[in-house]
Amino acid sequence: MPNPIYIILILLLPLASFLIMGIFGRNHIKNASGIISTTLLFITACLAFYVAYGYFLEFGKVNGVYQKLIPFKLTWLEFSKGVSIDLGILLDPITAMMLVVVTLISLMVHIYSLGYMKGEERFSTYYAFLGLFTFSMLGLVVASNIFQIYMFWELVGVSSFLLIGFYFEKPSAVAASKKAFIVTRFADLGFLIGILILSFNAGTLDFQTLIQRLTSPESAELKSAVASSFLGISTLSWGMILVFMGGAGKSAMFPLHIWLPDAMEGPTPVSALIHAATMVVAGVFLVARLFPVFAISSPHALEMVGNVGAISALFAAVIACTQTDIKRVLAFSTMSQIGFMMFALGVSKYGGEEGLGYTASMFHLFTHALFKALLFLGAGAVIHYVHSNDMKDMGGLRKVMPITHLTFLIACLAIAGVPPFAGFFSKEEILLAAFHHNKMIYWIALLTSGLTAFYMFRLYFNIFWNKEHHAHGEHHGEGGFVMMMPLVLLAAGAAFAGFIPFGKFVSSDGLPLESEFHLQFSIVPVVLGLTGIFIAMLFYKKQNDKSDKIALALNGFYKATYNKFYFDEIYLFITKKIIFNFIGRPAAWFDKNIVDGMVNAFGNNTLAVSEKIKSFQSGKVQQYAIYFLSGVIGLAVLFIYLWK
């Protein structure tokens, strides 16, 4: 095992970056702040790779099983024996993998932003926020205690809030950041209650003890948690469902997804980091972290995870087909892909071959992080070039932006599941797992992956082909080296990451899982994907009105889809019309008249009494002595004669 200081440094360096940029950035090192942060992140990433490498290949395995190690633990607050909030580091395959993903993507975004955010007024603040986010996300993935994960969870939410609202002069950015924060906070309420239920039943907050107590069949905690029930669902399942609610909020699962498209108001590199590759998969990570409990003791909750994931995947894919803002297309695509990861967990079982879904989900998380970050960064380069988010302002960019074009194409092929790119392998495993365990979800997934290919190539053709590009005026080219380098590196990842024998490293029970490749099985999805690409090509490669005709034919459905099935409006109706009128108004009245009235009365009476007793403080020392003496006598009388 390496010196735990390395792992602690992985957390501390981004924090240091945040503190340095936050305190000195604005006034002292404004121009150097990007370089300093990036350097710190580079060291962090190297350390993370070192730790992950060591874990997977050197010290992590004992007798062929990956161990859960605790290299560092500090008891922070002990409530009672056994129930304590610890700050610790839990190192297991998914943690090691997430360390790599988070630091890698964060490093790429740091580098990319050197070019993208150049000349911003609040350049160093931006880097400070990035540092804070990276720190919190890393803290979240290494957490060894469920309360620790909750704290970092909130911290991640805060940094996401800060970054979405980075352009706070824009009212839409402010509204979006508020929306994201409120929706996820609402979900986190469920998470918190879930934590309380789980920890109350398990008598601990520590992950390992909690999992052990809630999964081993002879444990008393498990028996009592399963025996009691509410509305026909056991207490344990309630706890797990509530915990999943927190995860669904962060991961933008249906119906808590409404914040994600709006979150695209933030700077594009931020979207790549937070809303594509890292924070939004926190929910998947959380389910994976508690996976043994889900799979062994609470199959109902796991079934729900699967269903929610499948619905989200399809729902988002349909919407993505109609959006014209390229970042929104990507946002819905992210939601759809996270749906894939979720239902992959949902159809999985614990241990052995049955645990294929778990491995597939983590694998997809890994590859998705690479190609989705790439897509966002590529979109950022495009937006940087045309100064617009809308597809209609783009077209024919393949000649002026060759590198972006090529890397974007690789990412699109990867997400569409075309072999041999990364997405093909992970998606194949997911489909296989779904095929074996839940046919319904399998069909949904198949349909969705066809749609995925379609909307991604709709995006691709609209940006890079379609109408011819007319260069108007001077243009600043594609973006400098710092913007292109991350694209190329990530493209390499998106192209080749699929060949990693992922099952060997990450599996539900720590034992290596041999993934087999079934040629006949993968024919259907690949053909479906290619069909999607082909249709997109027909519609969008050249400017024509085929797509408009289809849209016209499907008028009502198209409109509903374009407006995201009016989900925002439904939420607005519920909050504004129902909650405000029937709960908010009466509550406000109660608050104003009863609560405030009581408080005011309390305050006024206090002041009045205070006025009355001021004569005690006369300033005469003789009187003081009298009061003193009467105090003594009063006490003596009270305690000798009266209160015995």
Add this chain to the structure above:
Amino acid sequence: MNEFITLMKPELLLMAMIFILLISKLGVGFNQSNLMKLIQGMLLINFIAGFFMNGEGQLFDNMYHTSSLIVLEKNILNLGMVLISFLFTDWFKKCDHLAEVFVLMLTALLGMFYMISSGNLLMFYLGLEMATIPVAAAATFNLEKKVSSEAAMKMILSSAFSSGIMLFGISLIYGAMGTLDFSEIPALLNGDSLQVMAFIFLFTAFAFKMSVVPFHLWTADVYEGSPIGITAFLSVISKGAIAFVFVSTLYKVFQPFHEIWYNMIMVLSVMTMLVGNLFALRQQNIKRFLAFSSIAQVGFILIGVSSNSIQGATSVIYFVLVYIFSNLAAFGVAGLVSFFTGKENIDDYKNFYKTNPLLSWIFALALFSLSGIPPTAGFFGKLFLLTSGASNGNYAFLIIAALNMMISLFYYLKVVRAMFMDKNENPILPIQINFATKIALFVCGGGIVLAGFFGFVFDYIQALVK
């Protein structure tokens, strides 16, 4: 001999300092500023030395005893002393009788040390007197101000009165039991009325020193009249010392009476919180405001004392530590403002933030901590006090305490609002903060923030109490 030195080290060091200061008056040509540095240096060394070479045991026929807990308590007081010498550097430098002021304060501190370490009521009485009379003398050192000598006069008269009653109590105890030794008293307590009476007399003297209502009336006048350094000393060091004594004597010596003193403390604590808060509400003078608010804080300390448990003792000691940071920070800022501008009214602090952001933040932090707003250390301090108080199951008592926290929130935040929000055409001009003062302010601010977060502070105290 060796044992004598290790056991009495804190007292010996203080005595050495007192003698050095006395000698410095004998024509050794120190100027004010060097003398101040000397004092600060000595206090700092004294504080650091407090952590090394400590022993446990008793001396002089159990007249004097010490333990690692007592050493910790003395260290806490030493820390407060260091902070005071740093915080009020400017005032001290200007004071013509610098050496005397410190000789008096250190003598009082010495008295407190004896009081904490005493194993016999006689020794205890000596310590208590020694801790009081020099402060009364020091209170008069705002020589040009009449209120200052009035304050000293009031203090000496009141404390003479309380000492009289205490001596009466001690003689009754001796009469009833034939011993003054702390280790022998508990076995002889049988709940007889005479003993209860004697105990009440003793108890009221403690209560007087800690300004528990209704024995508090001297407090506001004395605080307002004294130079602000002395006020800080009185409100923080003196009170801290007596809180320690409260815990050790009540928990050990008068343990058989715990039902009586539990009720007594409950009554007094409620009164103290209420009266302290109600008076603090109307104060305009910042020193009087802090005086009354510190009376209210004493009410909260009493809640912890009442719990009669290890957790109670721990939370009291922890709270005193936190209270030293918070209250000294508040007094430090108020002292700077009053020294440089002569302004002492809360209204003068309007828009203070605009001209003195650093001081405003420290002051606000201190007030947050005093009112118990998370995540400052004051919040944890109050939380521990209340939870240990709750262990007795007397929830009515706790509800009253919670209501009082609400009232206190109101007036503490009033000051914060004045500093940050209220408009003012002529805010207090920017104040040049002395380097030493700045360090002390940062230490206080850091203490307020960190003492709460680092759970091991509390755990460490708890381990010692056990």
